[in-house]
Amino acid sequence: MLAIDLSGRRALVAGVADDAGYGFAIAKALGEAGATVCVGTWPPALNIFLNLLEAVHRHAPACRILSVGSSEEYGIVTQDDTPLREDRPLRPVSPYAVARVAQENLSMVYAGGFNMDIVCTRSFNHIGAGQSDMFVVSSIARKFAEVMTGRRRSIVAGDTSIVRDFLDVRDVVRAYYLLLKNGKRGEVYNVCSGRGIPVSGIITTLMEITGTSPPVELDQSLLRPVENRVVIGSNAKLHELTGWQPEIALKDTLAAILEYWRGVASATQSSDPA
Numbered sequence: 001m002l003a004i005d006l007s008g009r010r011a012l013v014a015g016v017a018d019d020a021g022y023g024f025a026i027a028k029a030l031g032e033a034g035a036t037v038c039v040g041t042w043p044p045a046l047n048i049f050l051n052l053l054e055a056v057h058r059h060a061p062a063c064r065i066l067s068v069g070s071s072e073e074y075g076i077v078t079q080d081d082t083p084l085r086e087d088r089p090l091r092p093v094s095p096y097a098v099a100r101v102a103q104e105n106l107s108m109v110y111a112g113g114f115n116m117d118i119v120c121t122r123s124f125n126h127i128g129a130g131q132s133d134m135f136v137v138s139s140i141a142r143k144f145a146e147v148m149t150g151r152r153r154s155i156v157a158g159d160t161s162i163v164r165d166f167l168d169v170r171d172v173v174r175a176y177y178l179l180l181k182n183g184k185r186g187e188v189y190n191v192c193s194g195r196g197i198p199v200s201g202i203i204t205t206l207m208e209i210t211g212t213s214p215p216v217e218l219d220q221s222l223l224r225p226v227e228n229r230v231v232i233g234s235n236a237k238l239h240e241l242t243g244w245q246p247e248i249a250l251k252d253t254l255a256a257i258l259e260y261w262r263g264v265a266s267a268t269q270s271s272d273p274a
Contacts, residue, residue, distance in 0.1 A: 072097035083234035119183035124192035128169035129260035145261035158222030168248035178242040192233030
């Protein structure tokens with residue numbers, strides 16, 4: 001994997017263009033901080049993406065860019081709005097979502113105004129082994145691993161009734177690859193499973209996998225001031241173009257995430273002083 005200085009344009013281009021003058025760049029310049037974007041980092045993050053666009057435009061015009069966005073761009077929706085399609089109006093309600101819409105708008109400006117080869121995604125909740133426990137599924141799986149090692153007695157979570165569209169990161173990567181190969185320039189594609197699962201369903205499945213049934217406790221600090229009750233996407237546009245569809249069952253994904261955290265818990269336990 002190449003380490004690229006996104007603050008400098010020429011060095012950045014060297015990392016995305018090959019000898020034939022054609023390459024791929026995946027741009028996910030904005031943070032993974034959910035509803036929070038620090039005031040000091042948000043404009044620089046957009047500047048980084050703008051640097052990427054300018055660098056490719058001036059020095060590697062044949063390079064294709066995949067601009068990775070978020071389902072958060074859709075904003076507050078109702079169950080009647082689902083499954084969300086790409087033509088639904090964007091109404092972001094968090095700084096993070098606004099920043100992602102700005103990234104997508106910049107992509108469209110350069111695709112339309114400078115004829116650059118840019119494909120955009122609105123990616124829904126992707127999960128997998130190794131994901132930070134700042135994300136809900138990984139956080140819950142880590143707590144189950146701690147229950148199994150005797151370090152925890154209960155599962156502490158936020159609102160477990162909310163419904164989200166979860167997708168294994170390996171399926172996400174396949175979708176990105178197919179969009180890099182076959183996506184239409186200037187178009188936006190949802191990357192999602194098309195199925196809604198409540199967070200409580202994640203907990204129930206992890207109980208089945210682990211053979212445990214710890215009590216679930218609400219942590220008020222994990223509740224968001226503005227929260228979508230149901231977010232489910234439509235992947236019809238992506239499927240019709242590429243034939244892509246999810247391949248990895250949610251239970252298998254959860255088992256892999258749990259196994260990762262069991263490994264972390266075991267390593268931590270073995271390193272603790274006797």
